[in-house]
Amino acid sequence: MVTIKDIAKLANVSHTTVSRALNNSPLIKEDTRKKIIDLASQLNYTPNYNAKSLVLKKSNTIGLFFTSISNGTSPSFFTDTIKGVNSVINEDFNLFVRGIDDYEDFSAINSGRFDGIILMSQSDVDNAFIYHVLQKNIPIVVLNRQIDEKKLVNILSNDAEGSCQAIEHLIQNGHRDIAIIEGIEGFKSTKNRKEGYVKAMLDHQLPIQSDYVVQGNYDMHSGYKAMERLLDNKKPPTAVFCSNDDMAIGAMNAVFASGLKVPDDVSIIGFDDIGFAQYTTPRLTTVKRPIEQISVKGAIHLLSLIEKPGQRGERIFVNTELKVRNSVKELT
The missing domain is CATH 3.40.50.2300 (Response regulator)
Structure with missing residues (x-):
């Protein structure tokens, strides 16, 4: 393996000069730098990054x-x-x-x-x-x-603002019985998205029913199970806000499995705008979190x-x- 010392010997300069030239140091004249870089290229020189890391005290x-x-x-x-x-x-x-x-x-x-x-x-x-x-x-x-x-x-x-916007959209479309499928308990995103839900409901003086608030786990299976619970209510919600798109997709499948349709029987809105959101049937309305x-x-x-x-x-x-x-x- 070619080393800096080999290049220095052939170029008739010190290994410090070679090192500086290869690292584009302003202390090296342009013609010297070019000569050394050309020589390194001809010899297929590969820097020893482990040694360089030790010298620079960097792990890369x-x-x-x-x-x-x-x-x-x-x-x-x-x-x-x-x-x-x-x-x-x-x-x-x-x-x-x-x-x-x-x-x-x-x-x-x-x-x-x-x-x-x-x-x-x-x-x-x-x-x-x-x-x-x-x-x-x-x-x-x-x-x-x-x-x-x-x-x-x-x-x-701003997740709270985004979820508030989602609930506002449902309310503007005539929905009053709006449920939420929450994310993992203790996650900040879960708390913020619920805050947006609560704010929008209170701003429009709509009741927050305890049986319309169901815990999920940010995966499709938990969305499916949470939607089953919501549909078991004596008066199921007309719309459900899911705290992420994976749960929204699971919830949509639970609606279809019960013989109902989205959005004819239940409207669903998600959060994140994952790649699959555009390719569900129907295409999922959601909040894009970039x-x-x-x-x-x-x-x-x-x-x-x-x-x-x-x-x-x-x-x-x-x-x-x-x-x-x-x-x-x-x-x-």
Whole structure:
């Protein structure tokens, strides 16, 4: 394997000069830099990134953490997050993906292993992880959940506003008996989306019936089972807001399985706007939460923090958007 010392010997310069030339140092004259780069190319020189990492005290690894990968993280949410981050992180970095709940303690999370961390936070239980990372002086960007820490870059969507908009849409279409299928208990997204539901109902002086509030688990099966419970009511709701699209798809299937139709008998509205939402029958009306866009912004800000440590924290909101399709019926 060709080394920097080999190139230095052939070019009749020091290995320090070769190193500087290969790293585009302004201390090296342009003709010398070009000569060394051409020689390195001819010799098929490949940098030793492990050695370089030791010298620069960098791991060339970015950690992408979720509260949990196996519990409550839908496949589309997981994919969109990785897709967004990966579109920004170039080949100079390795992307390490893990759930926080995989760790018994955080001793393995240190600056020697990670140049920076992106956390897709779904629960308050992540706070211990966040403060561990801050204590270790690892650059971190937190996505998806509002964190009251001024040092942090915090990027999220306004879920409460988005769900409120969804309920407003149902009310504008004549619905009064509106149910909600909630997400995982304890998740911030569950709380925020219910807040939007409650606000819209109260703003229009509509009663919130306890048997119209059903717990789900952010997956299709729980949406299916929750809808079965709602349909068992003496007076089933005319519309159901599902706290994510996976549960909305499960709920739609439960309606069909009971011999009813969406939206003729029950209107359904979701949240997230996953790829499948446009291809259900009928096409699902939902709130678009731009997870991929949030993840892209998170990765851009993290790279900036790695390049220039000590930047001020900030909170950035990315707007949700109601996507009106065919799963809501207008009542006359």
